[in-house]
Amino acid sequence: MSDVTNGRERRGIWALRDRPGIVWLTLAVVVAALHHWIPAWTWLMVHLLLLGAVTHSIMVWTAHFAQALLKTPPGLDDRRIQSRRLVLLLVGTLLVLAGVPLDWWPVTVAGAGLVSSAVLWHGIQLTRRLRRALPARFRITVRYYIAATLCLPVGATFGALLARGGSDTWSGRLIVAHTMTMVLGWVGLTILGTLVTLWPTMLRTRMDDRAEALAGQALPVLLAALAIVVVAALTGPPWTPVLGLLAYLGAGAWWARALVRPARTAPPRAFATVSVTSGLVWFAASVGGVALLLLRGTSWAHVADDYTGVAVMIAVGGALQVLLGALSYLIPSVLGGGPSVVRAGQAWFDRWATVRLAVANVGLAVCLSPVPGPVRLFVGALVLVAFGGFIPLMTLAIRACVQARRALLETVSNGATTPTPRNIAGIRAPGVWSPAEAAAGLAALLVAVLAGVLWSPSFARPAAATVAATGHTTSVSITAVDMHFTPDTISVPRGDRLVIDLTNADETTTHDLWLSTGQHTARLRPGAHAVLDAGVIGGPVDGWCSVVGHRQLGMTLHILARGAPGTATGSGSAPSPSSAGVNLHQRPDSGFRAVDAVLPPIGPGRVHAVTLTVKEVELQVAPGVWQRRWTYNGSVPGPTLHGRVGDTFVVTLVNDGSMGHSIDFHAGDVAPDGVMRTIPPGSSLVYRFTANRSGIWLYHCSTMPMSAHIAAGMFGAVVIDPPGLAPVDASYLLIQSDDYLGPDRTAGHAAEVNAPRAAAATPDVVTFNGVANQYDHAPLTARVGQRVRIWVLDAGPNLPLSFHVVGGQFDTVYAEGAYLLRPGAGGGTGGTGGSQVLGLQAAQGGFVEMTFPQPGRYSIVNHIMAFAEMGAHGALVVTP
Numbered sequence: 001m002s003d004v005t006n007g008r009e010r011r012g013i014w015a016l017r018d019r020p021g022i023v024w025l026t027l028a029v030v031v032a033a034l035h036h037w038i039p040a041w042t043w044l045m046v047h048l049l050l051l052g053a054v055t056h057s058i059m060v061w062t063a064h065f066a067q068a069l070l071k072t073p074p075g076l077d078d079r080r081i082q083s084r085r086l087v088l089l090l091v092g093t094l095l096v097l098a099g100v101p102l103d104w105w106p107v108t109v110a111g112a113g114l115v116s117s118a119v120l121w122h123g124i125q126l127t128r129r130l131r132r133a134l135p136a137r138f139r140i141t142v143r144y145y146i147a148a149t150l151c152l153p154v155g156a157t158f159g160a161l162l163a164r165g166g167s168d169t170w171s172g173r174l175i176v177a178h179t180m181t182m183v184l185g186w187v188g189l190t191i192l193g194t195l196v197t198l199w200p201t202m203l204r205t206r207m208d209d210r211a212e213a214l215a216g217q218a219l220p221v222l223l224a225a226l227a228i229v230v231v232a233a234l235t236g237p238p239w240t241p242v243l244g245l246l247a248y249l250g251a252g253a254w255w256a257r258a259l260v261r262p263a264r265t266a267p268p269r270a271f272a273t274v275s276v277t278s279g280l281v282w283f284a285a286s287v288g289g290v291a292l293l294l295l296r297g298t299s300w301a302h303v304a305d306d307y308t309g310v311a312v313m314i315a316v317g318g319a320l321q322v323l324l325g326a327l328s329y330l331i332p333s334v335l336g337g338g339p340s341v342v343r344a345g346q347a348w349f350d351r352w353a354t355v356r357l358a359v360a361n362v363g364l365a366v367c368l369s370p371v372p373g374p375v376r377l378f379v380g381a382l383v384l385v386a387f388g389g390f391i392p393l394m395t396l397a398i399r400a401c402v403q404a405r406r407a408l409l410e411t412v413s414n415g416a417t418t419p420t421p422r423n424i425a426g427i428r429a430p431g432v433w434s435p436a437e438a439a440a441g442l443a444a445l446l447v448a449v450l451a452g453v454l455w456s457p458s459f460a461r462p463a464a465a466t467v468a469a470t471g472h473t474t475s476v477s478i479t480a481v482d483m484h485f486t487p488d489t490i491s492v493p494r495g496d497r498l499v500i501d502l503t504n505a506d507e508t509t510t511h512d513l514w515l516s517t518g519q520h521t522a523r524l525r526p527g528a529h530a531v532l533d534a535g536v537i538g539g540p541v542d543g544w545c546s547v548v549g550h551r552q553l554g555m556t557l558h559i560l561a562r563g564a565p566g567t568a569t570g571s572g573s574a575p576s577p578s579s580a581g582v583n584l585h586q587r588p589d590s591g592f593r594a595v596d597a598v599l600p601p602i603g604p605g606r607v608h609a610v611t612l613t614v615k616e617v618e619l620q621v622a623p624g625v626w627q628r629r630w631t632y633n634g635s636v637p638g639p640t641l642h643g644r645v646g647d648t649f650v651v652t653l654v655n656d657g658s659m660g661h662s663i664d665f666h667a668g669d670v671a672p673d674g675v676m677r678t679i680p681p682g683s684s685l686v687y688r689f690t691a692n693r694s695g696i697w698l699y700h701c702s703t704m705p706m707s708a709h710i711a712a713g714m715f716g717a718v719v720i721d722p723p724g725l726a727p728v729d730a731s732y733l734l735i736q737s738d739d740y741l742g743p744d745r746t747a748g749h750a751a752e753v754n755a756p757r758a759a760a761a762t763p764d765v766v767t768f769n770g771v772a773n774q775y776d777h778a779p780l781t782a783r784v785g786q787r788v789r790i791w792v793l794d795a796g797p798n799l800p801l802s803f804h805v806v807g808g809q810f811d812t813v814y815a816e817g818a819y820l821l822r823p824g825a826g827g828g829t830g831g832t833g834g835s836q837v838l839g840l841q842a843a844q845g846g847f848v849e850m851t852f853p854q855p856g857r858y859s860i861v862n863h864i865m866a867f868a869e870m871g872a873h874g875a876l877v878v879t880p
Contacts (some may be wrong), residue, residue: 014079015062015309016086018398021327022391024052029388032380036651039633040101040309040684041656046315047100050187051093051115054319055152057091058190059122062145064865065194066126069141070133077125099326100163102123103650112160116153119186123149140215144193147223151185156229156313156788165650165686168674172300173800175307176233176241180290184226184248191322192222192255195276199259202273202329205266211258221251225779238297246293249284256280269431270346271353271527278361283318286310296527301674301685302507306526308682309368309743316387317364324390329516342402343686348397352389353432358441360386366445370510370528373616373681379513382448390724401656433563453639469496469536477501480511480545483553483704494561498534503527507676511550511704514558516542523547523658526680537561547659548712549705549755570872587777588623594778595635595769599719599731599791602642608652612638614657617752619713621739622765622772622871626750628742629713629770630657630701635797636770637735638716641667643721655679660703665689667697667718678703694722696733696793696845697815705755709738710797712753713770717793717845722814728849729786734803736768736862736872737795765871766862772871775860779875781782782852788876789849789859796842799867803838805876806859810835815846838861844867852878 028048034039063082066072098104123146130142158178162171200207208214228244266272281803289310297303332345339778357372363383367376428564474496479486480503503509504524506629513532514520521530534541543557544550617637619629633637653663660678670676675687700706701714717735741764742751757764763839765772782788789812794801813821813835821835838848854856855878862872 012451020056020090021053021060021088024048024056025391028053029384029391032339032384033388036615037634039613040652042654042682044097045103046311047097049315049320049701050182051096051226054187054323055093055115055119056086056089056747057327058148058187058848059086061120062126062148062190062194063122064198064334066129066142066145066858069138069197070129070136071413072129074226076129076132079420081125083117085121088114088121092116092118096159096322101611103163105164105605106165111161112156112389116156117480119149120153129788133650138197138212139220140216141193141196144189144196144215144219147219148189151181151189151226155176155179155181158749162748167690168301168304169299171300171686172238172297172304175304176294176456177230179307179311179314180226180229180233180241180245182319183319184222184229184287186250187319188196188252189222190299191221191280192218192608193284196258196703198326200262201268201326202276203262203268208261208719210256212575214255214258216802217603218251218255221254222248225251230772233301238294238300238303242291242294245287245294247840250286262394269433270327270328271350271357271432272325272346274353274357274432275321275324277327278357279318279321279325280324282321282361282611283319286313286318289313298507298636301677302674304683304685306680306683308684312364313368317361320387321360323389327394328397331398335398335405338408340408341401341404345397345401347402348393350432351393353436354387354437355441356386357445358438359383359445362442363445363448364447364634369503370522370525370530371449371451372522374455375449375522378448378452378455379445382444425585433671456462468495469497473499473503473701474537474574475499478505478513478557479505479852480513481505483558484557485513485543485545485555490536490560490562491560491562494538498537498539498546498559500534502532503529503530504659507680509553509680510547511545512547513543514546515559520546523575525682538809539600546810548752549708549758552708552755552759553705584626588620588774592620592623592776592777595637595771597732597734597769597775597780599733599768600642602644604723606644606646607648607650608641608643608846609652610639610641611652612663613693613714614661615712617619618747619740620771621767623774623777625741625745625765625772626747627739627745628752630661630753631713632663632716636713636715638714640716640733641699641718643689643691643718643720644724646651647720648690649718651689652684653687654681654684657681661701661709661714662691662703663687663699664702665697665699665718667691667693667695667720672702676702691718691720693817696720696791696842696847698793698845699796705759707720707739707758707761707797708753708755710795711738711758713737717791719791728789730782731791732780733770733791733793734860734874735770735793735795735803736799736803737767738799738867739765739767739772740798741765758797763799766799767871768860768874773873775874775876778856779877780860782876782878784852784855784878784880787849788853789847791847792838792840793845794840794842798842800842800864801867802863803840803848804861804863805835805848806851806861807854807856807857808839810848810850812849813838814845814848815840816844822848854878855880 028045031038031041031045092111095107099108099111105462126142126146155178158181159172162174164179196211225244227249229241232240232244240313293306293310328349331395332342357380363379366379392725425731446680474492476490478500502513502521504526507526510523510525512521512523515534519532519534521532524530539557539561545555613633615634616633617629617631618626621627653660659679660680662678664676669692670689679685697718699716699718701709703709717733740753740754740757744751792803811823811834814836821833838846858876860867860874860876
């Protein structure tokens with residue numbers, strides 16, 4: 001952007017204009033790179049891009065274009081006034097980015113208010129410019145900008161209401177109203193208004209003579225279409241906003257006719273124009289993606305669950321690519337200095353353009369497809385490099401422009417003649433297309449895909465057919481839904497080639513199909529399908545879904561070869577290993593850290609917000625024994641929620657796993673239909689409950705088979721203190737669980753939970769807080785005479801717990817919401833009774849209290865000794 005002094009443009013660096021955008025882009029890259037450790041990272045990345053980088057850029061560059069088109073008086077909206085708006089926007093953005101993840105709703109509302117105020121102020125200044133300007137062409141561009149500024153406060157209001165929480169139905173309605181108002185209104189109208197004049201300028205050719213008229217005709221239709229989308233989202237069933245989306249796409253296509261003629265005259269050749277073109281394609285595709293999602297959604301809750309993919313399409317594929325393309329052209333031009341300066345900057349923006357564009361666009365499409373998690377991880381890393389590489393290139397481009405400008409000034413000061421300045425629009429950039437770079441980018445993506453497939457624990461090589469082929473192909477369509485394949489039996493002529501078209505019609509989880517001959521599909525998201533070439537069928541073949549537990553629930557397929565013997569080809573089942581070979585008594589390595597058993601304190605306030613992100617990670621279940629665990633926030637057990645009776649908990653569940661998961665809070669009185677539903681990978685839901693009764697309550701994944709999901713590590717505790725609970729010197733929390741190991745127990749290759757053994761209740765290890773015997777190596781501590789409270793919960797999924805402290809006696813026992821024993825109650829010497837164990841079945845809990853008169857090492861055990869010997873054992877060391 002440029003300011004005006006004494007009627008002339010003042011160009012160069014302006015920190016408040018140039019640096020916030022770079023910071024927002026950098027933070028978005030950092031969040032994407034560290035997403036494994038950042039809760040709700042997709043929301044944060046999308047808003048760093050759209051609310052941070054894109055909104056800041058809109059504020060800066062629409063003021064620049066309005067001044068360039070309208071030629072208004074210099075002091076009407078000078079740099080000082082613009083800086084105040086940008087500061088207001090910056091503060092508001094920071095408040096929103098902090099308030100939503102931390103569930104500080106007043107902070108979120110304040111941030112949304114400041115952002116809206118800054119944008120409305122901007123709209124007022126644009127209106128003043130329009131009124132003060134002399135009649136000129138392309139005033140329609142500024143009208144687009146003014147309309148866009150009116151959309152943002154509406155969208156911000158929807159966003160603030162969405163952050164407040166509510167029913168799943170209203171969350172689904174608000175997420176569509178919020179995103180479409182911001183994307184189609186604030187961002188979309190700005191892009192469409194700008195490209196009317198910027199597009200031919202970037203191509204350095206003459207604009208279409210119809211451009212202004214087409215833009216003027218499209219604007220009222222675009223606004224009417226947006227209004228239909230918003231009203232339908234708030235009042236109608238999920239399919240009704242599609243009418244508005246189609247109208248918006250139609251009006252956009254009418255407007256886009258003005259882009260065709262300039263593109264034919266001077267096809268996109270530089271990174272800037274190709275990136276903008278790619279962004280427009282993604283933008284249109286994302287609107288179509290929202291329409292498809294709405295048409296497929298059976299309820300607004302399901303729409304909200306599946307919205308992550310289209311949000312990434314909009315933010316990364318659409319808005320980000322348009323922004324990067326526009327900046328690649330604008331930054332060298334606005335820094336000033338003539339054609340040589342512009343060429344110096346654009347040379348850096350065009351560096352490795354083909355490989356960056358190929359990896360970014362093809363890779364993003366792969367990441368949004370139903371591919372295995374490792375494939376998405378490796379390809380996503382390449383996409384991140386492709387987009388993130390813009391930041392250092394932009395820095396180098398700005399430096400090159402400054403150096404070229406300085407060299408030009410030195411030439412002039414030395415009295416040398418300089419070339420006659422030419423219009424920057426006349427600089428025809430060389431094409432950036434490079435077949436070698438395109439091949440390199442696609443090759444890198446192919447390597448990433450292959451690496452992801454090989455890394456996947458379910459990878460296997462297909463077996464070759466051993467029967468003469470008939471040359472005929474049998475094609476069969478199979479649907480996976482409700483833990484069954486339909487049909488579940490196929491009859492194929494012996495020697496025929498079988499091709500299976502598999503569709504996942506389950507709305508809540510992923511499925512795949514594995515054959516005993518080795519062929520398999522990728523894991524399919526809800527609604528996705530895949531074609532599996534089963535090869536030539538020479539005999540019976542078994543098939544199953546490999547998602548843990550699904551086979552045990554009945555997801556099996558039988559392929560029969562007519563005229564063949566009746567023995568299935570290949571190995572249709574894997575052995576269920578026993579616990580033999582699990583050494584529970586080895587010393588942990590130097591890097592081992594026991595799970596902290598100290599009960600966390602109650603947080604401030606009466607409303608507690610937490611994000612639980614499903615993550616699949618390798619963890620030790622005993623020293624040196626590893627398992628690929630399914631977790632909440634990467635730990636077993638999951639985070640402990642601690643509060644008082646009457647406290648409200650707002651829990652955001654984010655599924656970053658590879659299959660459907662859910663959550664069930666025993667501490668809440670809520671209907672299970674909505675908040676406890678299984679959500680597919682990439683989705684989220686908000687679970688809000690008020691703790692009306694005291695006790696220690698289990699939370700766990702309730703997706704079937706529940707025995708496997710809980711045994712895999714998906715559980716945790718909610719501790720609600722009884723009223724008047726006395727303080728103690730030390731308070732601990734121990735959660736018992738039983739675990740079932742797969743065949744590989746080594747770090748880096750650990751298997752997932754053994755679902756058949758979990759269903760049969762034949763555990764390999766029993767643990768306190770997820771690791772067998774860990775508190776033998778890192779004991780709990782107390783001092784003589786101190787009062788110690790130990791909260792105890794049996795997470796199961798199958799085994800009971802008889803909690804005992806060897807050498808200790810309980811003078812207080814609390815179980816399932818009631819005191820069984822309190823000091824001074826019962827018989828015995830002095831009228832004081834005692835207790836030796838706290839007996840709990842799966843999902844029951846309570847606490848015990850005791851003091852220790854003597855120092856020593858007191859063992860903590862499940863007094864069902866077989867389970868203690870399997871790892872439900874620890875120690876409490878009492879010192880003088």
